[in-house]
Amino acid sequence: MAQLNMVKALNLAMREGLAEDENVIIMGEDVGQDEGVFRVTEKLLAEFGPDRVIDTPLAEGAIVGTAVGLALYGMKPVCEMQFSGFAYQAYHQIEGHVSRFRNRTRGRFGMPIVVRMPFGGGIRAIEHHSESREALYAHNPGLKMVICSTPRNARALLLESIRHPDPVIFFEPKALYRAFKEEVPDEPETMKIGKAHVTRAGEDITLVSYGAMMRPVLEAADDLADEDGVSAEVVDLLTVSPMDTETIAASVSKTGRCVVVHEGPRTCGVGAEVVARLVESCFYHLEAPIRRITGYDVHFPYFAREQAFLPGADRIKRAVRETLVC
């Protein structure tokens, strides 16, 4: 067991993926010599050589589009988008081909591609470097949309994603890259895609979230226990799509109340989907309206204003308190 931060944990998963399957390759802008702008691909070029860890020219569409061709030829490309804000340049390849090939060819050609991208705010970055648009991929049939939240699940989910036969959009909460360390098993560990995780058990209310927002959510849950004697259950979606309705519905059926938290814009976001599923699956257990604490439907502000903008524990606590008195 090693204490790793998320960057090292993700790096470990890629090293394992490269080592266990010669068809796995890492490709993207600055992932080789530079070891990634966040150093997530550290030492991989040195260890596996330039045929496995590949610096590409600056064109996201071709990174993903080339990966489609590589996957057709039996490779398993792990692509990096330097920031999720530049994945739109590749969106037509993701929507048009990555997500469709297996279905289109009636199973003849799968797309075992991972598209990794750092997302979310909080690191004082310039415009286009702080957005959270997981909903775009969740809305797109044929993709799995995975978001890690701790070093251990980052490693386990990324390794699973690399092994996965279908395309995975893998969002990395960059605010957590070096935020804390966690014990990560030495032996390859994976977690199933499509399973949410009850991070904290509770009785009075369910908090649903994922990614970097798990931190203020857990902080809020602790505070609520201390300050209000409220027992909040916290569910980390981990896979945003396909969503683990069962786990969130089981929790909310028990607690009767729910607040869902994410950074991305509210309208048609993952929060809306959580609410809709809860209404469909446990309407009669709901004792109060479900609140969404999310990014507002505006552009993520430049970094001088970002801390004020990002949902924090205080906002979550207030929503919980308001929900509890309903």
Place this chain on the structure above:
Amino acid sequence: MAQLNMVKALNLAMREGLAEDENVIIMGEDVGQDEGVFRVTEKLLAEFGPDRVIDTPLAEGAIVGTAVGLALYGMKPVCEMQFSGFAYQAYHQIEGHVSRFRNRTRGRFGMPIVVRMPFGGGIRAIEHHSESREALYAHNPGLKMVICSTPRNARALLLESIRHPDPVIFFEPKALYRAFKEEVPDEPETMKIGKAHVTRAGEDITLVSYGAMMRPVLEAADDLADEDGVSAEVVDLLTVSPMDTETIAASVSKTGRCVVVHEGPRTCGVGAEVVARLVESCFYHLEAPIRRITGYDVHFPYFAREQAFLPGADRIKRAVRETLVC
């Protein structure tokens, strides 16, 4: 008053837009000489000349990206994406610039751009020609997302969109292009963006929909009245974003029950947003779970299978009946 189909009504709005403001231009693939693959731009080149109605090379990114530059220079480009399925090639321009310029420049440069695109299934077209992904644009701050459903509102909303100071993504339900005619006033008529329309008043349940799905929804409402004596109120969103929460909440506060219908994928779709808003705004009036009758979270099938796939009146009626017995 003339009886017009939707194609003619949209054409009228563009003619009016071109005539009243010399900064308005129409641009896109095959919009000039060919008059659009659906003939929506019929006679516009002949009438306004090649400086106002412009055939472009085949590159959606540049159509929208060029429009950004034109808008900066004071023009009002009305861009056509030949099908919404090819707008992903321009998504980075829409997300990255069209939706951001006013905010980014603190109001110095607005983006009075309309991006028109036919969407939705039902016309026996090949792959990528039948999708409904309005949610992508609704989720994107800084855009208005408008969807017409009849010739009259098509004309009124498009003319309003052309005059609008902010970018409008204008979805045209191609299945309705020539489906029926409606009286369209001779005098320029507009409708406000951001207002939903109660198309049919009722008491027992609210049906929320938009675009081509309005047809089976209204058919279902009629049938329900005839067959079950059920009085369904039908709300046509018309603007998907910003959504007119007030109108749908008022309706559901009255009826206590709701079914929302759209063609696009369910997860993180507009239906989820409608449900989430109703839960937030009229939870205590809800007497039954809100059902979503939508496209499934799979790829829209090729056309041999599309009629089976598309939500129809029968599916809607069953959902209503199930909701009414809750």
Place this chain on the structure above:
Amino acid sequence: MPRKKIKVSDKLEYLQILDEKARIDESLDPELDGDTLLNLHRLMLTTRLLDERMLALQRQGRIGTYAPVRGQEAVQIGTCYTLRSSDWVVQSFREPGVCFHRGWPIGSILQFWGGYEEGCAVPEGINDTPIAVPVASQLPHVMGLAWGMKMKGKDDVAIGYVGDGGTSEGDFHEALTFAGVFDAPAIFIVTNNQWAISHPRSRQVRAATLAQKASGYGIDGIQVDGNDVLAVYVATNEAIDKARAGGGPTLIEAVTYRLAMHTTADDPKKYRDDAEVAKWEKRDPLIRFDAYLRAKGVLDDKMDEEIRNDIKATLKSGVEAYEAARDVDPRDCFKYLYEDIPAELVAQAAEFDEALRHEGVTIGH
């Protein structure tokens, strides 16, 4: 010295072997044997007759909108004729001739235009991708496939098709950029048929040729008479041989003409003159090659009739196979989306099931 000329790619050439009057340039004659020549003829004729049959089927409502290929047969057959089955073909949406030669059943080709995913279910043993609808989006796949071959140490090649219109898309640029940098055994065929729906080649880009784009990527480019199957054959095979030998990518612009409408939903009279079409009718690649073969004594009326009868029989059984397979299950949209169907889709599939049961939906057309 300070204001100096920069030398760039003076290698760009135009190649024609069999001219419009069916005269051969002996110095360039690839001297193919009689069987090969006849086979090229047979394949071009198959493409032509298949195309005509598709148009008829469309008019009869037995398939949907169709994109005809009349006039472009030499590009299709000349480029794919010598490919191995271990090579990969990445088609655009107007390559029925290529598909046929690569072994796609006629029924399968019909299925795409009939609205069946089955038409994209690439038959086992065929290393091709199915029709790609978003223009030019398939070109990065060519590059990826070719690069995979190089990584795996194979001497195979990947060949991809795009139209003149498609060369304006960003995907074209990015694919060729990558192909050059990674020196991939990729061959990009631009079928310059002069039109992108209603948009003429001259307004697609201001450059005089599309082949000259190659220079910007540091790769070889050549322009060929796309109505001369021998020129197409020779240029492609040079590119293939070079790629197999590790010589990297090539861009081939094949100059031809779309004699018919863009698709059956299109009316070309709105944007082009009959006179232009008539001019190109005279350059029909089949007429030219037919005349050459007859002059050479490789083909005569009797053989031609036999070939036609053969083709008609093939088409007939293809259409029959297509029509026999029209009864499909709409519920399989859930079946192939992922390797394993996730729980939430199991629930949605059940919902769909129930809906269909209630609606008593007729399956197929």
Place this chain on the structure above:
Amino acid sequence: MPRKKIKVSDKLEYLQILDEKARIDESLDPELDGDTLLNLHRLMLTTRLLDERMLALQRQGRIGTYAPVRGQEAVQIGTCYTLRSSDWVVQSFREPGVCFHRGWPIGSILQFWGGYEEGCAVPEGINDTPIAVPVASQLPHVMGLAWGMKMKGKDDVAIGYVGDGGTSEGDFHEALTFAGVFDAPAIFIVTNNQWAISHPRSRQVRAATLAQKASGYGIDGIQVDGNDVLAVYVATNEAIDKARAGGGPTLIEAVTYRLAMHTTADDPKKYRDDAEVAKWEKRDPLIRFDAYLRAKGVLDDKMDEEIRNDIKATLKSGVEAYEAARDVDPRDCFKYLYEDIPAELVAQAAEFDEALRHEGVTIGH
């Protein structure tokens, strides 16, 4: 005739006027007057000193990550020097020198890197776009602006900047394609500083020059010594004059070097040799021009000191203006999104308001 050479753009040239030893090619000397020469010097020096100040501010935590421009001053100043205020400049994200000359207040330039949208609030009267972060995405805007000018019958031009890395993006290709077809008065400056973060120019595209890409679009291209402000000046002005006269777009590749890190978050030691940097240090555009001006008698120590003092004063008051304006209201993210704030955003704004009130959030840094 059948296998014939195709002639393409033999116009591609490389231009250098002032060589690395500060020797001028008299035949190419634009013979600028002393004031102009001094102004070019002053502007390059301002760019250099501003850049140094930014790096210092970043190290002190007074701004965030910054993308330095050291070594590229001649490209910036030479390309924008003669622009009119009615022309438009579309910057990338590494053009502080251009912004300064165009009239952007230093404070405004600092605000972008300090994390304030105010740094993108283009000052009234300036016809420029703000920093564009997604690489190459700004190039279609150049084309659109230029086309607008043409439509409106103006003899203005639009000039846009992109890096060597940016030339690989689809947006580059599409913008130049459109510019050629619509013959827009657009000038595309490729600042080839040899690196795109860690990716070297040689691996960005296999072509020997970036300028030769012009041929694929049927437009003029030229490569200039980007460390020679006179060459940059002359090449750009030729392009500007041509564009004003209706001669259409030009692609200019300015060959230079990014002497510092990609951004302050980058460590170039990971991917390039000190020796390479040292080689380019010797080609520093400021050293070369300084030597030339002194030899010519246009500049001496005293004048240089005066100029430096002037610049320092400007920078000082710019930094002060920046720091004085740091107290901003985060709630204005709702204010500028649309011309009129929609009802649903009014509600969300109220929610935000309340949240801030409860949290007692400190505004600014």
